[in-house]
Amino acid sequence: MAAFSGPAKPLLSLNPQEQAKFQKQVAQVRQRAAQQEKLTPGVVYVGHIPRGLFEPQLKAYFSQFGTVTRLKLSRSKKTGNSKGYAFVEFESDDVAKIVAETRNNYLFGERLLKCDFMPPEKIHEELFKDWDVPFSKPSYPAVKRYNKKRTLKEKLRMEKRFKNKEKLLRKKLAKKGIVYNFPPLVGSTPVCTPTFLERRKSEVAEMNDDDEDNEITFKQPVLDIKEEIQEAQTPIRSGKKRRRRRSKQ
Structure with a gap:
């Protein structure tokens, strides 16, 4: 059809x-x-x-x-x-x-x-x-780009970039008159060795044994509580004695 x-x-x-x-x-x-x-x-x-x-x-x-x-x-x-x-x-x-x-x-x-x-x-x-x-x-x-594995050449380039940023930041702070010392962005990581731990302990001990105290303290006399109560209860009398008036007979 x-x-x-x-x-x-x-x-x-x-x-x-x-x-x-x-x-x-x-x-x-x-x-x-x-x-x-x-x-x-x-x-x-x-x-x-x-x-x-x-x-x-x-x-x-x-x-x-x-x-x-x-x-x-x-x-x-x-x-x-x-x-x-x-x-x-x-x-x-x-x-x-x-x-x-x-x-x-x-x-x-x-x-x-x-x-x-x-x-x-x-x-x-x-x-x-x-x-x-x-x-x-x-x-x-x-995040993936930052955490990826890098070669030695790439690590050195990244370290150089961080140092340049740190220099610019310090210049900006100095230009504005801000005195602020902060640790460098790139630095050697301290290795936790026994000698490092001993040196750290000795530094803490020296800080604790320091007798010099630069803080100013004010000592106030401590009053006895009983004395304060007695002073409050005893009324103050003047030295002059009042004369009694004699009644007229």
Whole structure:
């Protein structure tokens, strides 16, 4: 059989007098079907996600309600672990509203899921940015570069760079009038030998045996408590004696 391609042929009415009315009704039905095909997507915020649930598990769980077009799980940039919330976009906003209504406060994995329908005006343009990019753990290139094994030539170059930084730092401090002595950034590491330990012990002993005391102390006389109480109780009398008035007879 030959395959026919092209636009659909116009339908004919059984009554030729009602052909125009019939064509109008057919156009309305076709327009209604086209509108039903263009569904408005809806986004649901999902919070309190249990541990161990990631993009594949969440998509498999929410796909039982309807077609999931996009899903974005929020992750930490440092560790890559889940932050506990995600955004799920459904093909139809009606399905999204049903999910937000039925799954909110639903006990799942010893946690109560929080599902809220997000209106279109509150959805950011970059909410689903890189949602389809597979997750890869942070590599920390700077840490790997610093901890890598170096040859003797690379170690000498690194030591020279540290010394130049130290010189610049000391010049900046001197220019600002700051007098501060700090140990060099690059120096020989002391080896903990028995002689080194003995020398260190002798230095500590000399510091403890030092009798010189540069601190100024003020000694105050300590009064006896009984004397203070007696002084407070005895009233102070003047040296002059009052004369008694004689009564007139």
